[in-house]
Amino acid sequence: MLIERTLAAVFGSNCYVLAAEPGGSALVVDPGAGAARGAMALLRSYNLTLGAILLTHGHADHVWDTQRLIDTAVTEGRVTTGLAGAPEDPTRVPVYIPQPDLYRLDDPDGTTGISVDGRTFADLTGTEWLRPADVRPFPQAGFGAAVELVSGVALQAVPAPGHSEGSTVFFFNARLGDNQLLFEAEVLDDPASIPEEDYLVALSGDVIFKGSVGRTDLPGGDQYQMWATLRLLASAVDPATVLLPGHGAATTMAHEHHANPYLAEAKVRGGETGA
Numbered sequence: 001m002l003i004e005r006t007l008a009a010v011f012g013s014n015c016y017v018l019a020a021e022p023g024g025s026a027l028v029v030d031p032g033a034g035a036a037r038g039a040m041a042l043l044r045s046y047n048l049t050l051g052a053i054l055l056t057h058g059h060a061d062h063v064w065d066t067q068r069l070i071d072t073a074v075t076e077g078r079v080t081t082g083l084a085g086a087p088e089d090p091t092r093v094p095v096y097i098p099q100p101d102l103y104r105l106d107d108p109d110g111t112t113g114i115s116v117d118g119r120t121f122a123d124l125t126g127t128e129w130l131r132p133a134d135v136r137p138f139p140q141a142g143f144g145a146a147v148e149l150v151s152g153v154a155l156q157a158v159p160a161p162g163h164s165e166g167s168t169v170f171f172f173n174a175r176l177g178d179n180q181l182l183f184e185a186e187v188l189d190d191p192a193s194i195p196e197e198d199y200l201v202a203l204s205g206d207v208i209f210k211g212s213v214g215r216t217d218l219p220g221g222d223q224y225q226m227w228a229t230l231r232l233l234a235s236a237v238d239p240a241t242v243l244l245p246g247h248g249a250a251t252t253m254a255h256e257h258h259a260n261p262y263l264a265e266a267k268v269r270g271g272e273t274g275a
Contacts, residue, residue: 001152001174002026003181003201003244004042009034010125011061013246016203017042018172020152025051025080027150029170029203030246033064033125040072049073051080051150053132055097056205057167058104059218060112060121060129062246066095067130080150092134096149098157099137101166106131113219138168146172160207160233162226163214169233170203171241185242185250200241202253208233208243210251213262224274230263231270 002019010033017039019026026048028039043050050073055063070093073079079093097105104111109121109129116124138157139147146154155170176182178194188194206214207229216223239254256263 001176002046002048003174003176003179004046005181005244006035006038006042008032008061008065010064010121011247013061014244014248015039016244017046017048018153019046019048019150022046023048024152025049025150027052027054027153028069029054030056030062030205031065031069032061033121033127036065036069036072039065039069040076040078043073043078044076049078049080050093053093053095054138054149054155054170054203055095055101056170056203056246057164058097058101058108058111059164059206060108060114062205063097063105063108064121064125064127064129067132068127070095070132071130093132094149095132095135096138097135098159098166098168100161101164102135102137104164104166105135111219155203158233160205160229162216162222162224162229163206164218164220167205167207167214167229169205169207172201172203174199174201181244181250182242185252186255187242187252200238202237202241202243204243204245206246208256208260208263209245209247210243210249210255211260212248213260213266214246222274224272227266227270227272230266234263234267234270 004017013032015035016029146156148154155172160169177196182188241253
């Protein structure tokens, strides 16, 4: 399986490209502002077509280049067609987002509520928001079993509110060898002999980072929900799971158990309510 990453220029959010194999259909995750160029470079490098886009949540720094990526892929003829699940109209690539955050795509700048020295997110990017033409809620079936958004890439979702109402962690199985993200997550440390192995991988969005967690002071955030989410993840997720966060380095659940003070706090306070 292919798992590659590029960075968005604004706020450095991670954008991931997933595909079953070179030459296949790709799922692009969280194309933030400025990520379209890097994502397209990865599509070209592996001769991939764009099959679908997944947004882990609706904040502006994770969604801004969605339609720009689609437009560029269409122009270059890199849109998946002729396969099960592919769009009938090759100019309309499906964009999946958890239902509670779907409303944010009408105005991600306003609903995210980020400003820097009085400048909005749109001001920082120097571009306008382009709402994708084919937005769909992530399939409800995907919260109980893995669903394929593109051929060979099956994900199962776990609601993880707190950073935003719809924040979700997406789990998938991947057979990987010497992927650089595994070194970064400190799963591999001997480059001399690296057999392919099966890994459980999670796209954790802005729920949990290496040594930190997503903020809860933006519109729709909730600290009590975040504690509950983190406590659930701490208790239910296999420590060996590789986490691919929305910002920063890849990590593992085991590392966060030992080195993330916010996760440690949530283990204690995850049962609290705001009442």
